[in-house]
Amino acid sequence: MGSNGDTAWQELAAAKRGAILNSIPVKWRLDKIPTVDEQRNVTGAYIEQFLLPKEVEITKADAVGIVEKAASGAWSAVEIAEAFCHRASLSHQLVNCLHETFFDAALADAKELDDWFAEHGKPKGPLHGLPVSLKDQFHVKGVDTTMGYVGWIDTFQGQKGDPRSKTFESEMVRELRQLGAVLYCKTAVPHTLMCGETVNNIIEYTWNPKNRHLSCGGSSGGEGALIALGGSPGGFGTDIGGSIRIPSAFNGLFGLRPTSGRLPYEGMANSMDGQNSVLSVVGPLASSAGGVKLLTKAILSAEPWLHDPLVAEIPWRGDLEVKTKDLIASSKLSVGFLDHDGAVAPHPPLKRALGLLRDAVARSGNQVFDWQPPASSHPTINELVSKTWIYDGGADVRQDFARSGEPWAPQILDVWQERPQADAASIAATNRGLRACRKAYLDYWNGTAADVFVAPCAPFPAARPGRFDYIGYSSFVNGLDLPSVVVPVTTVEKGVDVVDASYQPVSELDKKIQSDYDPEIYDGAPVSLQIIGRRYQEEKLLAIAEWLEGELNKELLTS
Template sequence: MSSTGDASWQTLAAAKREAILASIPAKWRLDKIPTVDEQRNVAGAYIEQFLSPKEVEITKADSVGIVEKTTSGAWSAVEVAEAFCHRASLSHQLVNCLHEMFFDAALADAKDLDAWFAEHGKPKGPLHGLPVSLKDQFHVRGVDTTMGYVGWIGTFQGQRADPRRQTLESEMVRELRALGAVLYCKTAVPHTLMCGETVNNIVGYAWNPANRHLSCGGSSGGEGALIALGGSPGGFGTDIGGSIRIPSAFNGLFGLRPTSGRLPYEGMANSMDGQNSVLSVVGPLASSAGGVKLLTKSILSAEPWLHDPLVVEIPWRADLEAQTKDRIATSQLSIGFLDHDGGVGPHPPLKRALALLRNLVARSGNKVFDWQPPAKSHEAVTDLIMKTWTYDGGADVRKDFALSGEPWAPQLLDVWKERPQADASAIAATNRALRERRKEYLDYWNGTSADVFVAPCAPFTAVRPGKYDYIGYSSFVNALDLPSVVVPITTVDKGVDVVDAGFRPVSELDKKIQGDYDPEIYDGAPVSLQIIGRRYQEEKLLAIAEWLEGELKKPAGTS
């Protein structure tokens, strides 16, 4: 018998699924959800038909625009919170992107913020009245953290009658509240977190809002889908193999995977907790580069190093940001381009995006060149990161599945099947090999003029269900512990991004992944790239992202 008692996992999952839907006010429930054939893209104008003009105005603003209104008193925290609670409710019904909605608590917090503003005549903090969504790894008092596991429903990380469910909050949650943010929902994840698609036995499969033939990504997939639908202006996910960058890229968002130790992780749920060879990191996703910067700067202003022993004391460095902007303006920036990692080539839309961005940088007068790291280096670090994920032989994730007896989704990697656990010598050998590969990559970088380099986040712009077969473009960044920011570039155009008739595969896997590309199915999907920098240079990356965002928005033919 499972530890959940007599109830089957199916009964428990169905009850939780219904409870999530029941938390949506009746006035916000949709009568009918269109099929993908009826409505492929449910973002933008489609979802906005269910909102009032004022709600559309509020929810179309980015995080920076919202706090300009809330910190000046032009918009109340309550009206902003209500608008995003409504749009988040619609978002979940359309793509299955939420695990928890605690709207009553959010509106009470927003009311308190309005009272604070009325009494003091100033905002509570830099995020005053800003709705912020959270991946379902963050602990919020009195709210479930299931992380997609049926066996975690109504518990604290699978432990029944544990009082921490009612009292404990993650360190970043505490900081966000102190900064004036309004927390109102937690977003869907794949059970285990270790998957490039978001699927679990509670809410099912989370779809890509712009193209519901495709996945919204994972593991912060619910976060990516919610923001893409305008149900959140910005929020936080985590990344141990691409889990911030993949959903950001698939959903046409900006997202930052910071260096480990830059932002606080203290007090969060996780898989494989205690595996420290390659750390999971927390970072923001938002609809604009400015929104990502605002969330990052705000958290750093809370001095998280005083509360999380793993955070390095590095406040926001305005001087590094200014220096980067000056280098851009004076055409001193140098950007490498990784067009192929040697293992799997990118789909045609990504090739077009790489060429488009390369040309944009070159036209600005800044330097571009081919990024050609040591042969097989990406393959080597990807192999090493897989070893770190399986130190315990899959015992941690199997334990959590056993709590309810639920099966795992077929998208999960076979690595979670039972295998021998690594001993101390094997772990030490992996750590040595990681250090050697990091030094090899650093030496290559030092031999170039590069400030940053550009690469795809995956070989596909988004993925068709069950076809996430390659993690090389995202996981090498984690293994090397480099910061990376995702920048949306364009969208798939079936008339332009045709199948490459001259394609020559370098492996059977390369052949398979290229064969998965269908212009008709992918049409309209976002196309994004990641910009990768040196460790602890998040300010530089975000300055470059803001510059590129502005350039990409300019009409064709302008500079």
């Protein structure tokens, strides 16, 4: 692309970047953004200095607390919406986490909810008055969906003049409105969506708000950063290789990667649409396990299987939730722990987190053991998953980059180099391989007493920019199509989580990733783990996550 083309995409990107900032009311704009050396962590007390006391009270509540206040009439939907619009505006200025704001529409919707409450004396639905943020794959009427592509600005998925850009909404958007949620912003993603960091040519780089030396993760990275900053109590992302779990883990949040077909994906934008060997799934992220459960349960109450042909008719099963709580209470829960996947070792803080969680389970009288699937299983699964991502030889994403002539970020360059497209025979072989892996893993599981098992989401607490070099701890879950919930465990302590000089790397990749760990740089970063269950057992996982949240909080109070 020549210089004129370069100038065209750069001007378009700069105009969009400016429009996002200009959509923030002047009264909410910050005079100065501190450098990372001046302020590493911009969450909590730092961002709250710019808010009114009532706004702090509202935005510090989790999703469950907000819905309770709205349902009782203690807080109006308008005052809740305005508080989160304000905090989201501050969040974006601090870490570049938003792609779209539609605050005026949100406040108008909130006013309608207040009018409903005044007339009927009850909430409109289970999410009445709850602000919900959305990853920029969801279509919202009158709002751009760029998915990080400059060539998608002012289009419908790259198509200029398509009337759907003004009117079309994704199925889950319709359901969220029906349930009483207030939609107010869409969050940043890496272009292509296939990256463990959030970077594109529109908003550039989204930083981890709890440690701005580090990445917020990807591809639902804007969601993770916004919720960590308190700019949203909960929202929805998607996951085809870890894109819900990685941002949840990096930002110290709870997040659910459900089994495919549990929650509705109908009508959303996507990369590689039509690749069905390993499906992208949609799921919630929130500041509490209860918030994730609330969002999941609410969507299922809308009967999404009536509107999305790929959703299984499985309503929320309260009996499974109760049985799980009884299992825990009777000390009959069995939890496996994966300490090393055979390819790359977790960094020292993650090893400590595995020990802390193992101790929490054992202390309750429940059972713990080492999770040791066949040595070749994870590498084989991950190799097959990576093949599905390049069935089309990168044609889909290259087409979208070509719309503007923009370059793609170096973090994803190697994945989308032009290569031959897969033929039917090779796709069938990959599908057979995945089926064989799933059967072998199931057989291993059936040979244990495990209800669930625990593993890192990545080998690092959060990636350093440009150094997300291993996705195997998250993508194997997608290959097996298992549900997974992220649970925050601790934070990096530089005086405790020191480099393990005795560790012997098992490969050059392992050696490289271990060398990236620097306790000084990582100090204060969240450290999280994922709990993985059998297919369609989301209720069980969320009950365990809520229990562990309580156990870890008790440990913090007594330590």
